[in-house]
Each structure stands twice: as C-alpha cells, then as structure tokens.
Amino acid sequence: MDVLSYTKLTLEDFIGKYRCLLKQPSISAKNVGIKECASLLRDLMEDSGIYAEVFQSRGNPVVYGEVESKESDKILLVYSHYDVQPPDPLSEWIYPPFEAEVVDGKIVARGASDSKGNIMAFLKAVEYYVKSEKSAPVNVKFLFEGEEEIGSPNLPDFVEAHRDLLKADAAVCWDGGLHPSNRPSICLGVKGILYVELRCKTAKVDVHSSYAPVVINPAWRIVWALNSIKSQDGRIRVEGWYDDIRPLASEDAKLISEIPPEDEDIVKELGIKELLGGVRGVDALRKLICEPTANIAGLKSGYIEEGSKTVLPCEAVVKLDFRLVVDQKPDKLFDLLRRHLDDEGFRDIEIVKLGSLLPSKTPPSAPIAQASSRAAEASYNAKPVVYPNAAGSGPDYVFTNILHLDSVWTGCAPPFSKAHAPNEFNTVDYLIKGILYVANILREFKKR
Amino acid sequence: MDVLSYTKLTLEDFIGKYRCLLKQPSISAKNVGIKECASLLRDLMEDSGIYAEVFQSRGNPVVYGEVESKESDKILLVYSHYDVQPPDPLSEWIYPPFEAEVVDGKIVARGASDSKGNIMAFLKAVEYYVKSEKSAPVNVKFLFEGEEEIGSPNLPDFVEAHRDLLKADAAVCWDGGLHPSNRPSICLGVKGILYVELRCKTAKVDVHSSYAPVVINPAWRIVWALNSIKSQDGRIRVEGWYDDIRPLASEDAKLISEIPPEDEDIVKELGIKELLGGVRGVDALRKLICEPTANIAGLKSGYIEEGSKTVLPCEAVVKLDFRLVVDQKPDKLFDLLRRHLDDEGFRDIEIVKLGSLLPSKTPPSAPIAQASSRAAEASYNAKPVVYPNAAGSGPDYVFTNILHLDSVWTGCAPPFSKAHAPNEFNTVDYLIKGILYVANILREFKKR
Numbered sequence: 001m002d003v004l005s006y007t008k009l010t011l012e013d014f015i016g017k018y019r020c021l022l023k024q025p026s027i028s029a030k031n032v033g034i035k036e037c038a039s040l041l042r043d044l045m046e047d048s049g050i051y052a053e054v055f056q057s058r059g060n061p062v063v064y065g066e067v068e069s070k071e072s073d074k075i076l077l078v079y080s081h082y083d084v085q086p087p088d089p090l091s092e093w094i095y096p097p098f099e100a101e102v103v104d105g106k107i108v109a110r111g112a113s114d115s116k117g118n119i120m121a122f123l124k125a126v127e128y129y130v131k132s133e134k135s136a137p138v139n140v141k142f143l144f145e146g147e148e149e150i151g152s153p154n155l156p157d158f159v160e161a162h163r164d165l166l167k168a169d170a171a172v173c174w175d176g177g178l179h180p181s182n183r184p185s186i187c188l189g190v191k192g193i194l195y196v197e198l199r200c201k202t203a204k205v206d207v208h209s210s211y212a213p214v215v216i217n218p219a220w221r222i223v224w225a226l227n228s229i230k231s232q233d234g235r236i237r238v239e240g241w242y243d244d245i246r247p248l249a250s251e252d253a254k255l256i257s258e259i260p261p262e263d264e265d266i267v268k269e270l271g272i273k274e275l276l277g278g279v280r281g282v283d284a285l286r287k288l289i290c291e292p293t294a295n296i297a298g299l300k301s302g303y304i305e306e307g308s309k310t311v312l313p314c315e316a317v318v319k320l321d322f323r324l325v326v327d328q329k330p331d332k333l334f335d336l337l338r339r340h341l342d343d344e345g346f347r348d349i350e351i352v353k354l355g356s357l358l359p360s361k362t363p364p365s366a367p368i369a370q371a372s373s374r375a376a377e378a379s380y381n382a383k384p385v386v387y388p389n390a391a392g393s394g395p396d397y398v399f400t401n402i403l404h405l406d407s408v409w410t411g412c413a414p415p416f417s418k419a420h421a422p423n424e425f426n427t428v429d430y431l432i433k434g435i436l437y438v439a440n441i442l443r444e445f446k447k448r
Numbered sequence: 449m450d451v452l453s454y455t456k457l458t459l460e461d462f463i464g465k466y467r468c469l470l471k472q473p474s475i476s477a478k479n480v481g482i483k484e485c486a487s488l489l490r491d492l493m494e495d496s497g498i499y500a501e502v503f504q505s506r507g508n509p510v511v512y513g514e515v516e517s518k519e520s521d522k523i524l525l526v527y528s529h530y531d532v533q534p535p536d537p538l539s540e541w542i543y544p545p546f547e548a549e550v551v552d553g554k555i556v557a558r559g560a561s562d563s564k565g566n567i568m569a570f571l572k573a574v575e576y577y578v579k580s581e582k583s584a585p586v587n588v589k590f591l592f593e594g595e596e597e598i599g600s601p602n603l604p605d606f607v608e609a610h611r612d613l614l615k616a617d618a619a620v621c622w623d624g625g626l627h628p629s630n631r632p633s634i635c636l637g638v639k640g641i642l643y644v645e646l647r648c649k650t651a652k653v654d655v656h657s658s659y660a661p662v663v664i665n666p667a668w669r670i671v672w673a674l675n676s677i678k679s680q681d682g683r684i685r686v687e688g689w690y691d692d693i694r695p696l697a698s699e700d701a702k703l704i705s706e707i708p709p710e711d712e713d714i715v716k717e718l719g720i721k722e723l724l725g726g727v728r729g730v731d732a733l734r735k736l737i738c739e740p741t742a743n744i745a746g747l748k749s750g751y752i753e754e755g756s757k758t759v760l761p762c763e764a765v766v767k768l769d770f771r772l773v774v775d776q777k778p779d780k781l782f783d784l785l786r787r788h789l790d791d792e793g794f795r796d797i798e799i800v801k802l803g804s805l806l807p808s809k810t811p812p813s814a815p816i817a818q819a820s821s822r823a824a825e826a827s828y829n830a831k832p833v834v835y836p837n838a839a840g841s842g843p844d845y846v847f848t849n850i851l852h853l854d855s856v857w858t859g860c861a862p863p864f865s866k867a868h869a870p871n872e873f874n875t876v877d878y879l880i881k882g883i884l885y886v887a888n889i890l891r892e893f894k895k896r
Contacts (some may be wrong), residue, residue: 047599090622133767151756192660195756203718209769210639210840211714212741214723219680219744230668232793266659270651270762275662282663293660296667296749303746303767305587306645308599310769311745311840314718319751321657324475345680364498373621393758 003439005122006128007432015102015428017044018120021082022100022109028083028150033059038146041082041119049128050142055162059154060146061405062164067126067142072446076368077141077168077405080119080175081148084111085420089337092422105428112426113417115175119144121412121434122174128439130345137446141168148175152395158346159398170406172441177413178430180386184437185377187409188255188369189389190396191292192359194333198341200221203314206302211312218316219301225346226318229337230294234276236322236339241292244327248290251364252388256285259385270388288391293323303336319354330356358397362391366406366423368445375408376442379433384410412437449760451887454576455880462548463876465492466568469530470548470557476531476598482508486594489530489567496575498590503610504717506760507602507884508594512613515590520894524816525589525616526852527566529596532559533868539843540870549877551602553876559863560874563623567592569860569882570622576887585894589616596623599612599803600843608844618816618854619847620889625861627833627880629708632824632885635857636703636817638844639740640772642781645800646670646789652763654750659760666764667749673794677785678742682722684770686788689740692775696738702838704733708834736839741771748780767802771841778804816855816893823888824858827881832858860885 007014021044026037040063045052045065052065063082087097087110095101097110111117122142127134143166145155150305159166179185200218207215230236263275263284275284297320302313324330331333334353341349362369364386376384390409412434418424455462469492474485487503487507493500494511500513508762511530534547535558560563577584591614593603607614613854647786648666655663657772678684686861695711708771711732745768750761753869774779782801788796824832838857847855860882866872 013691031778068863107494133487145831193758195758197873203720207718208840209741209743209745210771210838211736212743212769212771213735213739213839214711214714214727215718216720216724217744219747220674223674223744223749224686226668226671232672249792263662264661270653270655270663272664276664279662287661288659291661293657293761295657295660295758296665296754297657297757297761298748298750299670299761299764300752301744301747304752304765308767308769309745310643311744313747314746316747317752319756321660321756323658323660390658391661392656 003128003436004432007124007435008134012253014124014386017047019100019102019107019118020051021116021120022111023098025098026083026111026146027086028060028147029086031126034083034146034251035078037082038063041144043324045123045142048053048123049130050123057154057158058378060160061144063142063144066145067130067140069137069139072138074138075141075168076120076138076442077143077171077399079171079173079399080115080122080141080396081150082116082119083144083146083369084114085149089422094423106425107427108425110156110424113177113413114424115292115329115411115420117413117426117431118411118434121431122438124435125442128441137442140442141166145348152305153393154229154326154404156398159402163403166403168405170366170445171403172368173394173399173409174411175398176409177417178415180265180415181384181385182415184380184384185387186369186372187382187387187390188361188378189326189361189400190392190394190409191389192328192330192397193357193393194322194324195332195353195355196199196320196334197354198225198318198320199315199350199352200348201315205431206311206314209310209312216311219313220347221303222316225341225344225349226296228344236292236294238336240336241333245330246326254287255364255386255388257282259387261285262317263384273403290325290387292325292328295321297321298387324359325389326359326361328356340445357395358394359389360396360400360407362400364407367448368406368408371444372408372410372441375437375444379437391426427428449580451576451817451884452575452880454580455572455883462568462572466564467548467555469564469568470555471546472561473530474547474594475534476508476595477534478532480836481592482531485530486511489592493571493590494570496571498571498574498738503607505602509592510606510727511590511592512812513590513834514596515578515584515588517587520586522586522894523589523616524571524586524890524893525591525614525847527591527619527621527847528563528570529593530564530567531594531750532562535565537870542852554873555875558872560872561625561861562867562872564857565861565874565879566622566882568861569762569879570886571885577890585890588890589614589809603843604846604850611851611885612684612808614851617851618814618893619851620816620820621844621847621855621857622859623840623842624857624859625865626863628713629833629864630863632828632832633835633858634817634820634824635830635835636812637774637809637848638807638840638842638857639837640776640778640845641803642770642772642806643843644768644782645801646673646766646768647798647800648765649763654759654762656826657758657760664762665760667761668767669794669797670749670764673789673792673797673884674744676792677788684740686784687832688784689781692777695848701811702739702848703834703836707733709733716793731762733797738773740773740776743769747770772807773837774807774809776807778789778806805843807837807851808844808848808855810848810854810856815896816854816856817896818858820858820884823885823892826883826888
C-alpha cells in the first residue's frame with residue numbers, strides 16, 4: 001500500500017489526533033499548556049509507533065523520539081517545535097484559536113500551520129512506514145522543542161549536552177512551508193541575529209526642558225550613537241563588521257537567480273512605492289538573502305503620548321536587531337559594537353544583549369539538500385524554490401555548527417497560512433501532500 | 449492702617465476665600481471645572497471691590513477686571529492664570545489636591561502656588577487700597593486666563609482683539625515665585641518656544657525585520673534627520689537658525705553675573721556628575737539664560753515593550769522643543785527647519801507644529817522693572833534676583849510684542865513649592881509677604 005492510500009484509509013484518525021494536538025494550547029511566551037502539550041505529543045508519537053520520551057531541559061520540555069530502520073544505517077534528525085505564538089487579538093478570529101474547527105477541509109487554529117501541522121504530517125509518514133511497510137527507509141530521530149517562538153534560548157545547551165543522542169547524518173528543520181507561488185521551498189540555511197538594546201540613562205528623573213542648555217539629553221546621545229553605527233547609504237560603520245562574511249558562492253548566486261522575484265508582493269503588501277534604493281527583481285532577492293542588516297526595531301525616550309510636554313528625558317532606549325550572514329559571529333560583533341561605541345565617545349551607552357543566533361549554511365550539493373529537492377519535486381510536481389539561506393533567522397546553527405550536520409529548512413505549511421496572526425489555518429489537502437513529501441524525503445535520503 | 453495690619457485683621461476671610469478658589473478644580477488639560485472657576489474668580493474680585501467680567505474667548509473664559517485710581521493716570525496690567533495642572537498621580541498626595549487642607553499655616557492643594565496663591569495675594573493688596581485707602585495708587589487692569597497650563601493657545605488672539613481694553617503703561621506677569629535662595633526673583637522676559645513633531649510614516653503596517661535589506665525604516669530616517677539638525681557639540685545645524693539673535697547687552701551680562709549660581713543644585717537634584725560640557729557658575733547661567741536649544745522631548749517607534757521583537761516599524765515620531773531667544777521668530781524658524789530637511793533629503797519627514805511662543809525682553813531700565821525691584825527689596829528685605837530672561841517660556845510676548853509694553857515676570861510663590869507636582873503648597877507667611885510685595889509694586893510704579 002502506498003503512503004497516500006494508507007493516509008486516506010486512516011484519515012479520520014489522523015485529523016482527530018491533529019485536532020487533539022491543536023486543542024492543547026502551548027503558548028511558550030505565556031507559559032500556557034507547555035507541559036501538557038509535551039506529554040500529549042509523546043503519546044501521539046507512541047501511537048504512531050515511535051519511541052518517544054519527554055526531556056526536562058532547563059526551559060520547556062524537549063520531546064525526543066526515535067525510529068529504527070531495518071533498511072539503512074543512515075540517521076536523519078528531524079527538528080520542529082510544539083509551542084505556538086499567543087493568539088491575540090482574540091476578537092479577530094473567525095473560530096476560537098484552540099477549537100480547531102474543520103470546515104470544508106480547512107482547519108483554523110493557532111499552530112495549524114506553525115508547526116503542529118508539520119509535526120503531524122511527519123509523524124504520519126513515519127507511521128506509514130512503521131505500520132504498513134514494517135520499516136522506515138532510514139533511522140529517524142525526533143527533536144521537538146517548546147521554545148522556538150521565544151527564540152530557542154535553551155536549545156543550544158540541550159543539543160550540546162546530547163551530542164551522542166542526537167548523532168545523525170543530516171538534519172531536516174521541519175518548520176517551513178510552501179513558497180507564495182505554491183511551489184515547495186527549501187532553505188539551505190538561515191541568517192543569524194544579534195538583538196541588543198542600547199540604553200542611555202543620564203539622570204534620576206526627567207526634568208523641565210528649560211534645562212536643555214546645561215543638562216545632557218540621553219535621546220540625543222542615542223541618536224548620535226545610532227548615526228555612528230549606520231550611515232544613510234545603509235552601510236554599517238562598525239569597524240570589522242563585514243570582515244568575516246563569506247563571499248557569495250557561484251552556486252548560491254545561481255540559486256538566487258532561479259528564485260521568483262518577491263519585490264512586487266512586498267511593495268503591494270506594505271503600500272509603498274518601491275523597495276529601498278529602488279532595487280527590483282533578482283537584485284532585491286540578493287539583498288534580502290545576502291545582506292547583513294542593522295534594524296531599529298524600537299525606539300523610546302521621554303514623552304510619547306499625544307500632544308506636547310516640555311520634558312528633558314532621563315533615559316533613552318533603542319532596540320536593534322542585526323541580521324548576520326555566514327560566517328559572522330554574534331559574540332564577536334557584540335564586542336566590535338562595544339568597541340565602536342567606546343571609540344566614538346559613547347562610553348555612556350550601555351549595550352544589553354537580548355538574544356543571538358549564529359547564521360547557518362548547508363551547501364546545495366549536500367545529500368539532504370539533494371534528497372529534499374528531489375522529494376519536493378516528486379510530491380508537488382513542481383521544482384522547489386531553493387534559497388541559499390532564508391532572510392529570517394532560526395536555530396539552524398545548532399545542527400550545522402554544533403552537530404556539524406548538513407541541514408535543510410523546509411515543511412508543508414500552506415503559503416499565506418497566517419502563521420503568528422489571527423485565523424492561522426491549514427488544509428487537509430496540504431497535510432496529505434506534506435505526508436507524501438516526508439515519505440519521499442525519507443526514501444530519497446536512503447539513496448546515496 | 450498699613451497693608452499688613454489690614455491683612456491680619458481680615459486674614460480669616462482671606463484664607464477662606466483662597467481655600468474656596470483652591471477647592472474649585474480648574475484643570476485646563478482635562479476641561480474640568482474651568483467655567484465654574486472663572487465665575488468664582490469674578491465673584492471673588494467683586495468681593496474685593498474690583499469691577500470684574502468673564503469674557504468668553506475662543507477657548508476657556510478670560511476673567512477681566514479693572515480698578516480705577518484717584519491718584520494716578522498710570523495703568524498697570526496684571527496677568528495671571530486660574531487654570532491648574534492635572535493632579536496626577538493622586539496616590540502621592542498627602543492630602544487630596546482639591547481639599548486645600550491648612551495645617552500649621554501650610555496649605556496643600558493643586559494651584560496653591562501656581563497660580564491661585566499669586567492671584568489671591570494680588571486681589572488682597574488691591575482690596576486693601578480700595579477698601580482701606582479708598583484708592584489704588586495706580587489704575588489696575590486684570591487679565592486672568594484659563595489656558596496657561598496648556599500653552600495659552602488663545603491668549604494672543606484675545607489680546608489682539610482687545611488692544612484698547614488692555615491699554616496700559618506696563619505689565620506684570622504675576623505667575624512667578626521666589627528664588628531658591630529665598631530672595632524675590634524678577635524675569636525681564638522669557639524664552640520663546642517652537643514645539644514640533646517630526647513624523648515619518650513609510651508603510652501601512654509594521655513588517656518582520658527580515659525585510660530590512662529592502663524596506664525603508666522610518667526610525668533610521670528620523671535618526672539621520674535629527675543628526676542633521678544638531679551636532680554633538682550642541683550646535684543647531686539649520687542654516688540661519690542663529691541669524692536673528694540679539695547679542696547679549698552689557699547690562700544683561702551684568703545681571704547674569706549677579707545671579708547666584710544654580711549648577712550645584714541642578715547637579716544634586718538630577719543625580720548627575722556635572723553639567724553638559726562641565727560648565728559651572730556664571731557660565732552655566734549664561735547658557736541657561738542665553739542659549740537657544742533643540743531638545744528631544746520624546747521619541748517613539750516600533751516595539752517599545754519589554755524584551756525583543758523583530759519588527760521593522762512603519763512609523764517613527766520625535767517631539768522636539770526649540771527654546772528661542774530674542775529676536776528669534778518661531779514661524780521663520782519653522783520654515784528654516786522645513787527647508788533644512790528638504791535640503792538634506794528628508795522630504796519624507798513631515799513637520800507638525802504643536803505650539804509656539806515668541807521670546808520677550810524688557811530692559812532693566814524700564815520703570816516697571818525698577819519699580820518691581822524696589823518693591824521686592826522693600827518687601828523681602830533682600831535684593832531681588834533679576835534675570836534678563838527666564839530659561840523657560842511663557843506668553844509674555846503678547847505684552848511686549850503685541851501691546852508693546854514693558855513687562856516683568858514675578859510673583860510670591862514659595863521656592864520649591866512643587867508646582868506641577870504632587871503636594872504643591874503655599875504658606876500663610878508667603879501669602880502675606882506676597883500681599884505686601886504687590887502693595888509695594890503698585891506704590892512704586894506710581895512714582896516715576
């Protein structure tokens with residue numbers, strides 16, 4: 001029996017379990033339902049014939065699992081997450097976010113696509129092999145964390161501490177979805193990130209702004225410091241910032257040239273006239289994928305309500321997120337930033353690190369990249385859109401840099417599935433395609 | 449009977465009426481009790497033997513009054529305000545802000561010093577002349593507005609429209625108080641102000657910061673625009689900004705040299721190490737009094753809560769207050785600022801004017817300046833601290849520039865009386881001294 005037949009035969013059971021997982025809230029940002037969801041996921045894995053175990057990490061539990069193959073020595077490590085974003089604002093949901101209503105083959109729920117749908121599709125494909133074929137094509141290890149939506153703060157330590165357990169030949173980060181063109185998509189890495197706050201506190205209290213001639217203003221300090229960090233042409237002026245960047249490989253340039261342009265969609269969505277600097281097409285893609293950034297995510301000082309108040313603030317804070325590309329290292333860049341501010345005369349500005357992730361990169365020639373690509377094309381009847389790396393960030397480096405594995409970031413979520421927004425959804429059709437995609441990945445990875 | 453004897457004889461009545469005025473909230477920022485307070489003030493003026501009338505201006509009512517003198521043709525115009533600041537935060541008051549509790553000769557209430565105490569002292573001194581002496585030394589016109597705490601938006605129009613009614617020989621802006629050294633203080637002018645918001649709106653919605661390589665960030669635009677407006681040495685870089693500034697007159701330099709230094713008090717209050725650039729003593733005073741400023745009063749963009757969010761904001765706003773010195777003109781400077789932003793490539797940044805006041809200046813030799821100075825010394829047994837102009841702003845220019853009068857800014861509020869803060873207070877002793885000060889001003893102004 002092929003995987004599609006098996007799936008159709010057991011579809012009711014599958015959708016029931018999927019809804020059961022969706023109905024269990026697991027909001028890491030608010031610590032709601034996490035433990036319950038981890039236990040439930042373990043039970044669902046066991047139902048599918050997978051050995052599963054809940055690990056109490058320093059943070060939220062990690063659900064680990066294993067399936068042995070009688071056909072191959074190869075081990076594939078699959079990563080995903082069972083935690084979800086908060087559902088706010090609740091009033092905008094057409095169905096309650098944790099009821100998982102199914103209407104005409106569409107399931108609306110928080111986590112439906114990101115990433116409980118992905119998880120369930122993977123489990124089902126493995127179940128098919130275990131129960132119907134009596135062996136998975138390759139050995140599979142499962143690593144489902146409960147902190148992805150809050151930046152995976154404990155994942156690196158967990159992976160470091162369980163190197164042997166997690167030994168594998170390659171990793172699939174199964175948290176992605178289809179390209180807006182409805183073709184499958186595969187990212188061969190992600191950008192890293194260094195998220196900091198610059199804080200300048202100059203006095204105990206705000207004062208009347210008539211003191212401005214003689215009292216230091218922390219908002220001006222932050223403005224001048226920011227100006228020293230990035231110039232109007234977009235260049236980051238911190239010495240050494242670009243030193244470790246690996247030049248774009250020709251194979252990656254070729255991948256970029258094959259990605260459908262996204263500039264018109266962005267322009268339309270944001271209601272803007274054009275992209276920064278008027279870039280278009282492949283040039284815009286190259287910037288999105290290859291350019292390290294210094295982004296002001298938040299800025300706050302003094303009086304920010306309606307109208308006017310003549311106040312000289314005692315504190316100013318800016319949130320900056322720097323996206324990093326291979327081989328930039330957040331710790332080194334943090335030091336460079338500190339030295340830059342010192343050199344520019346901003347010793348009065350404190351830098352607080354709020355988070356960091358290394359960038360990651362897997363070559364297009366890697367077996368898991370090739371296997372995923374073939375599997376995607378076979379499953380969706382369309383060539384996958386392959387990114388040298390995503391414009392966003394994720395904890396992929398724990399696989400590439402800590403475990404030294406090739407790793408691909410892919411998945412079966414529908415395009416525009418409203419992940420992180422109200423009315424997140426999935427469909428039975430996309431889930432079935434996803435199960436097929438997983439089955440094909442396992443089979444293709446077994447081939448050399 | 450002298451004014452002190454008269455005051456002591458009628459003290460109970462005076463304090464009763466003062467409390468009555470304090471118990472009537474008149475919060476212009478929230479439009480609470482304004483009309484009621486205007487009517488009450490008119491009644492209190494009539495009780496004191498003053499002709500009084502409530503004028504409905506475009507904004508809050510103006511309470512106008514007149515007292516004729518049998519002894520002089522001279523007319524003194526006295527200005528003050530009956531509106532008060534909001535009392536928040538209420539929890540910090542030791543007594544409710546509108547109960548006006550009197551404990552050991554101290555009255556705690558919103559408006560006790562700023563400026564209902566001032567108003568009541570003035571009325572009482574005039575009452576003394578009218579009722580006990582049968583004539584005021586000079587004619588007095590009263591102009592009490594109800595919008596001072598929200599920037600006097602309708603006062604210029606009212607004064608323009610009532611030039612004949614307000615005809616006078618000089619003005620006293622009776623809204624001040626004593627110097628921290630407990631000596632009386634007189635300001636011969638105020639700084640002007642131009643309060644603007646710079647706004648940069650770039651898109652319909654915030655987006656994920658992974659778009660930073662290709663989507664314009666309004667917070668960076670605001671940072672770069674601000675950097676172009678003021679350099680780190682404090683210099684305002686807008687062309688022509690300093691062109692109209694009148695050089696410091698030698699008589700004003702002399703006044704500044706006689707003011708007690710304030711730097712140590714400021715340093716202590718703010719818990720800072722030193723003033724900006726390490727200035728001290730008379731240098732600090734000269735900067736406070738003479739320097740035009742560009743102050744960031746508020747700055748807001750993107751995500752400003754705790755923690756990290758990877759967002760690229762669609763809007764950034766900065767509130768800027770520029771203090772102006774004679775003869776800078778806010779309308780002209782607004783145009784220069786617009787031109788500056790255009791020239792520097794910031795046509796995408798909107799400037800919204802939230803308020804403006806012209807700077808003002810009366811020479812130390814003006815009769816009202818001399819009369820106030822003599823009256824202050826006679827009343828407080830201490831030479832007044834005389835400022836060429838205040839470091840703060842106020843609507844003094846309606847007297848100096850619209851009515852072309854000499855004008856002084858003075859009053860009888862105690863030092864550190866917590867104006868605008870919780871537990872604002874006054875004392876019976878300071879009020880009595882204030883009544884004496886007013887009586888002396890009127891008498892001294894009658895002399896030439």
